[in-house]
Amino acid sequence: MIISRTGSKAVVTNNAAAAPPQPTIPTRRNWEGELAHGAHRLDPALRMSIQRPAPGLAVIGMDGEIDLSTAPRITELIRQRLTAAVLHALVIDLSKVSFIDTTGAELLIRAQRRAEQRGIELHVVPGAGCVKRILDLTGIDAGLNCHDSVEAALAHHRRP
Template sequence: MIVSRSMPAEASRGDGDIVAPRAAADPALSAGARRTELTVRVQWPWRGLVLVSVGGEVDMASLPRITEIVRQRLTAARLRTAIVDLSQVGFASSAALELLMLAYNAAGRREVQLLVVPGTGPVRRLLELTGLSALFEQADTVEEALQLASH
């Protein structure tokens, strides 16, 4: 299930998904484990700034809905800064990289500042493993991203 709200102001698992390597602190995935529900939340903390927060799993099944939400928000009039918060993502396949590249390209075409909050889990590891970490302006927290955002 996807929850979407817009508010102003390493290894294969055997099913074909490529996943980031797991850290010792990550919860173990078992064959019968229930997948985490995807959530997408959109906020407009101030005029010209959109914050898209994604939680749960980012994989090929969830990618079309997430990319549509991000694409719509990046085409908003008078947008100056977009923050993509992936700190609550518990599972990320290569689809997370596709999402970030879509956001990067869309932001570049519109000359919009893009800030990414990868968190400390699978998204950060994917960025580091692929060498894409240097491509994105990153913040450790949403609060830090809001401070970096252009007013």
């Protein structure tokens, strides 16, 4: 129904048959339902995990995309691990990362500096995909302890 005013008269027109029905648009994304049920997945583009294979060792694994939107979470997680009192070595496993931009590369440089300041070994597992490529192209890999696998990174860790 359309109501329009012409001068002082109101004209009512019923055009219900002329307008096609509008499709309903879902108001929630699939992953938002998980949050309503107590899940702690803030960004569907990145998943992170922490493993502690031995005392003084931590492995941060990432699966997904590293970019400007996910960098603050990653930076905070790495900062927390590097300030742990009993940490001797940190391995960052990026082998499952599907996208990384220069923000992610900068993040690794800062993490390396923090680790050196605290006397903590930082090892990076770039994998064979996009992370290895950006590290090679930028030359950042020369300043990082890069390894082919988490096992190789853990084998290179100096025992205190």
